Amino acid sequence: MSLSAWVPIVGLLVLGALFSLFSVAIAPIVGPKRYNRAKLEAYECGIEPTPQPIGGGRFPIKFYLTAMLFIIFDIEVIFLYPWAVSFNALGLFGFVEMLLFIGTVFIAYAYVWRRGGLDWD
Template identity: 55%
Template sequence: MEVYVPVIVMFAIGLGFALVSIVASRIAGPFRRNRAKSDPYESGIEPAPSSSGPTKFPVKFYLTAMLFIVFDIEIIFLVPWAVHHDVLGIFGFWAVVMFIGALFVAYAYEWRRGGLDWD
């Protein structure tokens, strides 16, 4: 059980920080409702009212989110491998080569769909 004490302490610190931040923002921040604050807002596009149903967002936003997820997953798996690559040996090396190959497929898809064009 004493192995889990640091994890429990870090969880408690994170939860405490979140609660203190929420309470402090409610106490310190101004709270005035108006029409602009109540309107929905998504990814820099102000939605226009439409009688034909919900408006569609450009695929560009989803491609940007996918690119973030690809690189986030890459960091999550490659940093522990870089720390312990000598322990994992040749199996760890080939596992990472296959992982980077899969990431390259996602990266090539992003590139082909125009997710890297920032215009």
């Protein structure tokens, strides 16, 4: 393999690095400058901090369930990419198998929806 095959890859890396450095350098110049007390706190999120209980406070379980559901459905979507790449090679068998897979994902999604797992109170 000659070095000329690597020129587009190196060019793309250089272009990406230049763009990222330019974005970081220009942001303080052109970005908005609206400071308030909350933004000047050590943990800047734009919301006024409130005192936490001594025990550190507990998060409701729905936050963790929402994160787990996102990961599960995200991983299931990742399985669609190899199928899409080899769709022509799989033929009818691959199509039927993917319909069954998507049907199973839809049933799980409907179940979570009916149980209120997607409600954010």
